[in-house]
Amino acid sequence: MDNVPAMQTDDNTQRTDQQLRDDMVQQLIELGALRSSHVVAAFRKVPRHLATPDEDVATTYDVERALITKTDAEGIQISSVSAPRIQAMQIEQAELGPGMRVLEIGSGGVNAAYLAEIVGRDGMVVTVDIDPDVTERAAAFLPKAGYDSVQVVTTDGENGVPEHAPYDRVIVTVQAADIPPAWREQLKDGGRLVVPLRMRGMTRTVAFVRDGDRLVSDGFELCGFVPMQGVGENRVRLALLHEAEGEEVGLRLDGHPEPDTDVLRAALLSPSVRSWSGVTLAANESNEHLDLWLTTALDNLPLLTAQPGARERGIVASVSPHGIPALVEAGSFAYRTVRPTWDPDRFELGAVGHGPRDREVAERLVEEIRTWDREHRSHRAFIEVFPAGTPDDRLPAGRVIDRRHTRVTITWP
Ligand SMILES: C[S@@+](CC[C@H](N)C(=O)[O-])C[C@H]1O[C@@H](n2cnc3c(N)ncnc32)[C@H](O)[C@@H]1O
Incomplete structure (x- = not known):
């Protein structure tokens, strides 16, 4: 790992990258974004500032700050290193454990490093991005940070990565309007899919549990993510x-x-x-x-x-x-x-x-x-995902959102 000198901050004190990480972790715990000891340990350890060497180091540890790395011709942000709070929230939603096999759709390196730290040497992390600039950056960062076993793949995540399936967890870090069949099929039954799903314009990162050909929500959080590109592109x-x-x-x-x-x-x-x-x-x-x-x-x-x-x-x-x-x-x-x-x-x-x-x-x-x-008011919505073509009489009563691959339902107790 690179040896990083102490940094000068606004209040003229010297702060090491470890102190910045400790402060970040403290704030994430206070915000309720970090809850589990193994996730806390990963956030204390991964030197995320090495992924964005041109950024001010203290900025890379700002809990709410996403670092935008690419914008398209229309000025829409299409790639970023997600804010620590959002990464912590999704990783907690995934309920990861040692030895698990994890697929991350939408790369950058930092989140993959957290995943690799948590699943350990007995687990496996595959991270994919459609953009070769992003995978190049991730592939340079991960060994520097000490996570050379992560598989970095350049591909459209729509198809998952069947070579390494099945996965215990699939974590999507890009806004999706639909759930392509590969994400469910490459997930073990009972496994968790965490995905920022857009439903009638509203995006929530939803933790789904696979139950055969159906995905059933187990909580969701408000979030904002860059939109998906490639075959599954479907923008508002x-x-x-x-x-x-x-x-x-x-x-x-x-x-x-x-x-x-x-x-x-x-x-x-x-x-x-x-x-x-x-x-x-x-x-x-x-x-x-x-x-x-x-x-x-x-x-x-x-x-x-x-x-x-x-x-x-x-x-x-x-x-x-x-x-x-x-x-x-x-x-x-x-x-x-x-x-x-x-x-x-x-x-x-x-x-x-x-x-x-x-x-x-x-x-x-x-x-x-x-x-x-x-x-x-005292309840939470329940979100389920059924394959497209599921007849109406097999769907629960509530709002149905029809997409190309799926029928998403929102129901209330
Ligand atoms: C918010 S960034 C990912 C952040 C990252 N996980 C991190 O460590 O902070 C979303 C990424 O999704 C990628 N992406 C968009 N559409 C994709 C697709 N169809 N397949 C794979 N990656 C995609 C973008 O290129 C972008 O880099």
């Missing part, structure tokens, strides 16, 4: 509603009906109404479960995305990097928002409506916010 499409520089507003479509953008553009710039639900969220409480309920209950719910300038100019009331659910009906739409309450630690959920049926659509969204609060 942005329908722009407002185009001024720095103030763009659009609807992210993922299998949703094509909106009449001319009508919705006019609606966006016309006066809005607000409806309030009486349902409150704590300041640190995420919308992730509410949003999954809304997409389960409502048919035409793309995500509204807006640049910060659009909020500053008052064109939209809320922005979020993950997008905000927006119910579209004919020429009107309504999106989720919040307002302060007398309690500084709680916000009330509501909806902003635009268009000729502004109030009606906003009320409809608010009604589902109330349903979530009353009937589902």
Whole structure:
């Protein structure tokens, strides 16, 4: 392993890479992202800064910072070293143990090093990337970091890597809209597949357990990942509603009906109404479960995305990097928002409506916010994946998302 000198930090103290790792681990434990002793030990050990030699070393240990390594011609980020918190979260979801065989789809080296450290010499890690620049970087980093047994393969991960199958775990580190058959078939029955799955625009890293030809969820977490390339590429499409520089507003479509953008553009710039639900969220409480309920209950719910300038100019009331659910009906739409309450630690959920049926659509969204609060708030959604062609009467009651290879269902207790 390279010998790295102590580093100068902003507060003028000398910090070694080991101290930076120890601080990172402490923060990840406090955030609840690291829970198991063997995962903690791996994060304390792997010298992740060696994977990105051109970056400032302290930055490489920032728990929330993904390091973008490639952007495509349209400016979309397509490769990165994932943030430590996201890597920790997925590795914990995978429930790895010594001696396991693991396939990682989407490489970079750092995550593969954690996996190799955890499965040990009796296990096996295969890491694949579609981009030869990425595998070249991973293949250079892994031996330097002490993990020369990891198999680095350049291929489209859509087909898995059958030569080394079956695997105890498959960990996907790129956003997928579908689950190609190879990922399930190359996984042992009872094995775990961890995948950032996009469902109607909303991405959650889901831990699935294989049960024959079905995958059954065992928990999920909110996340953001770069989109898949290759045969399985299936990106969301942005329908722009407002185009001024720095103030763009659009609807992210993922299998949703094509909106009449001319009508919705006019609606966006016309006066809005607000409806309030009486349902409150704590300041640190995420919308992730509410949003999954809304997409389960409502048919035409793309995500509204807006640049910060659009909020500053008052064109939209809320922005979020993950997008905000927006119910579209004919020429009107309504999106989720919040307002302060007398309690500084709680916000009330509501909806902003635009268009000729502004109030009606906003009320409809608010009604589902109330349903979530009353009937589902203390539960978690259950996600299952069935092969395409599975008849409706074999699917559970709930939202069905049809993809090329699979039928994904979201159901609630
Ligand atoms: C977020 S990065 C992976 C991060 C990495 N696991 C790490 O150690 O931090 C996602 C990677 O997926 C790769 N990718 C995209 N589509 C792919 C495909 N079809 N097969 C394999 N790799 C793919 C991209 O080239 C990119 O490098």
